[in-house]
Amino acid sequence: MLYNRKAWKHVFKLDPAKSLTSDQIREVCQSGTDAIVVGGTDNVTLEGVINLLSQIRMYSIPCVLEVSTVDAITPGFDFYDIPIVLNSQEKKWVLDAQHQAIKQFGPMIDWSELTTEGYVILNPEAKAYQLTNCYLPDREDVIAYAQMAEQMFNLPILYLEYSGTYGDPELVRQVKQHLNKTQLVYGGGITTLEQAKEMAQYADTIVVGNSLYDNFAESIETVHVKK
């Protein structure tokens, strides 16, 4: 792909199980954000993904599918992000689900479009945390995951996910100090430009998602973090 993901400072994440109006999707795509990520945890269906993709594709903006279920994979995205949940307590969410998908679809995969994301999910109330049976890591645990991501697995992305709640900027700052090649993505609870600016001091990329569905106008303003 032609896009330099490393340069993305701000992305919006749209949930295929939730809805925005056509005007809102246009506004998101033309907001000046660097990319749109399509992803969710509950009720992600192929129909929902295709419906959202077709609306986003009306605009000239990079579009990423974050794969949560193989049933909802469809062609037409620029990238396919494969999460591995580092703080899950089950091998299923680190290797096995991904392994089964590769076993099934290996010959069809264009590896240049696939990006592995090391997730650390830090909000015990989040659906993804509960689905993947995570434990809550302490500060040293998270830093050790960052070192593994960069040094052992050469992961392109480490994703600190506070899904639904605003995280700890000090932890994000400390994790960033241990990463050089691996891109640090922060997501969770960003509803205002001030929060976006705070996390963008440390994270390479911030993800704004849920707040689009709660307070659309203020959420859109977070793109000004890029200035």
Add this chain to the structure above:
Amino acid sequence: MLYNRKAWKHVFKLDPAKSLTSDQIREVCQSGTDAIVVGGTDNVTLEGVINLLSQIRMYSIPCVLEVSTVDAITPGFDFYDIPIVLNSQEKKWVLDAQHQAIKQFGPMIDWSELTTEGYVILNPEAKAYQLTNCYLPDREDVIAYAQMAEQMFNLPILYLEYSGTYGDPELVRQVKQHLNKTQLVYGGGITTLEQAKEMAQYADTIVVGNSLYDNFAESIETVHVKK
């Protein structure tokens, strides 16, 4: 480190829990092999590792510690290989043991000396297979692990381990076809030069270990695979 591991065709693996005479260790080190790996599964102690290292260090040959327990790590090796067991059924052997070691020793680690090895253990009778609670993958499973190793985790090494038994050359051949950057290492049951040659057709590197303790003279002859 100065050594180009990619160029290693043949290595001997010495078990710190087993013994060779000083003359035999000299012969191993001066055999023309590319490197010595120190590693084992049962009864690996710090004392045993240091004792073996000090004998190997009398000769000018690269020396690798394959880390099976953090208690037996000592300075002085050129490389430290960290196995992750892809076909283990427990997350412990994929991520958790390694994560705990990094959490404990992170600030002391020289990452340039550390190499992550993706293991697939293929002999159900092997101690390592039982210790790490593996399942026996089929051909497509192994190929999918190879693709994960190279494409998702950018692992420098994929290690097909038949420990104690001679493996399936056809599987090694097929796995090699799916690897470009990741180095394919084969270990298990090589007791003769003919077997060494057969596996070296497909694997980038072959490991000869147990046979040193069973039939030393014939085992040493396997280095001629390099010619």
